[in-house]
Amino acid sequence: MKLLEGKTALITGASRGIGQAIAQQFAAHGAHVAFTYLASAEKAAALEKELRQQGVKAMGFRSDASSYAEAEKLVDEVLKEFQILDVVVNNAGITRDNLILRMSEQQWDEVLTTNLKSVFNICKQVVRTMMKNRGGSIINVSSVVGLTGNAGQTNYAASKAGMIGFTKSLAKELGSRNIRCNVVAPGFIETDMTAGLNEEVKAQYIKNIPLGRYGSPDDVARVCVFLASDLSAYVSGQVISVCGGLHT
Numbered sequence: 081m082k083l084l085e086g087k088t089a090l091i092t093g094a095s096r097g098i099g100q101a102i103a104q105q106f107a108a109h110g111a112h113v114a115f116t117y118l119a120s121a122e123k124a125a126a127l128e129k130e131l132r133q134q135g136v137k138a139m140g141f142r143s144d145a146s147s148y149a150e151a152e153k154l155v156d157e158v159l160k161e162f163q164i165l166d167v168v169v170n171n172a173g174i175t176r177d178n179l180i181l182r183m184s185e186q187q188w189d190e191v192l193t194t195n196l197k198s199v200f201n202i203c204k205q206v207v208r209t210m211m212k213n214r215g216g217s218i219i220n221v222s223s224v225v226g227l228t229g230n231a232g233q234t235n236y237a238a239s240k241a242g243m244i245g246f247t248k249s250l251a252k253e254l255g256s257r258n259i260r261c262n263v264v265a266p267g268f269i270e271t272d273m274t275a276g277l278n279e280e281v282k283a284q285y286i287k288n289i290p291l292g293r294y295g296s297p298d299d300v301a302r303v304c305v306f307l308a309s310d311l312s313a314y315v316s317g318q319v320i321s322v323c324g325g326l327h328t
């Protein structure tokens with residue numbers, strides 16, 4: 081059964097990792113997909129081609145999630161091409177890990193603007209059209225680190241915790257317009273973002289994961305399909321951890 085037939089989605093940061101898997105799963109479920117990337121132009125072009133092979137409309141846009149002006153331009157262009165937006169996934173994110181004593185102002189600012197301000201940038205632009213359509217689903221990709229904290233990630237944890245407060249507030253503001261807002265909080269997922277961690281840290285993580293394995297991008301994408309679809313019609317303002325039981 082195709083769960084997203086006829087819906088149109090915008091996904092930020094879909095050239096790699098979790099965002100790419102969300103785009104692939106959405107298209108496999110019949111959604112038309114607009115997505116963004118920053119540096120990976122070739123990967124974005126390949127993804128666009130792959131998604132179209134599913135018989136849906138698909139377009140990649142180079143757009144820096146941290147820029148308010150680029151978000152404004154992006155949503156304008158997406159609406160011109162796709163006319164409607166039913167689902168938005170704020171997925172683009174970065175890490176700039178460091179202990180607080182060594183963390184620079186730049187590392188703080190880059191993470192906060194890319195991970196948190198980006199969510200404001202996009203939501204601000206899409207709520208008007210969703211309100212007009214009297215419906216929509218906004219999915220913000222946070223992290224279990226936003227719930228638990230993590231040494232060496234004060235910037236990242238603050239950005240991810242901020243996304244949760246933002247989402248819960250927006251869910252309360254927009255519920256009466258049938259716009260649902262939820263958070264997905266992945267645990268340890270195997271992507272480029274986690275590839276650089278040293279083996280000792282990885283071994284420590286896996287010891288604490290009750291399901292005994294790292295997550296895959298598809299594990300997260302399938303939960304996004306649920307939140308984007310009408311199966312979750314009465315779910316809003318929630319945080320769903322996708323972490324193999326790491327955070328309970």
Ligand code: NAP
Pocket residue numbers: 092093094095096097098099116117118119120121143144145146171172173174194221222223224265266267268269270271272273274
């Ligand atoms: P990833 O493999 O590093 O991919 C990041 C994606 O975000 C890429 O497509 C990248 O585009 C895009 N991106 C980065 N900065 C951007 C910007 N300023 N504007 C637009 N796009 C930008 O990361 P991932 O592991 O898939 O993570 C995706 C999301 O899940 C992030 O929000 C991350 O914090 C969250 N998360 C990940 C994990 C994990 O274990 N991997 C756990 C919890 C939460 P380019 O390729 O063009 O650079």
